[in-house]
Amino acid sequence: MSRLVLVGINLIAVSLLVFGMYLPRHRRRDLVVAYLGVNVGVFAVATSLSNSTVGAGLGLGLFGVLSIIRLRSTELDQHEVAYYFSALALGILGPLAGTSLWVVAALTGLILAVMYIGDHPRMLRRHRRHLLVLDTAFTDPIALTAHLEQLLGARVYAANVERLDLVNDTTVVDVRYSQPASAATARRAVEVGAGR
Structure with missing residues (x-):
């Protein structure tokens, strides 16, 4: 049951990040696919790793490898890099957190709140x-x-x-x-x- 809740939290969070914040503000369709694919892919791999004896070390290594591969493949603006890492963080947070659902939900909310405020059009608009x-x-x-x-x-x-x-x-x-x-x-x- 808690695994399904984690999946739900992740899907809702990445949908809010991509369709509620990124797409209305920046209108780059190609990155929508990238953010969704990276998030769900990392979530799936991290979920598989959380059941093994490999641990969080390999999960964080995966986080780093995916970041290097993605960031070297095309040039991204700094706000796009922030969305990219947020999508990665959301994908890896639930499966490897090892904490309660409330902590995962709170940290997910924190990531979304920071991105909402930091990339808001009224923030430093001049x-x-x-x-x-x-x-x-x-x-x-x-x-x-x-x-x-x-x-x-x-x-x-x-x-x-x-x-x-x-x-x-x-x-x-x-x-x-x-x-x-x-x-x-x-x-x-x-x-x-x-x-x-």
């Missing part, structure tokens, strides 16, 4: 990151920051030069900045108007 190609070669970081603030109309927190080409007079820069409140308000008004 903060942005872009990779820009500028048509000027900037060797002075102060001049680069001033140019970016004028160009973006925002406060620049970090500007990391990825490539500086003095021959073609270009700069590739990874910039992190905060959008002004007035621009964020205007953008939200446009989004609301477009949604009608």
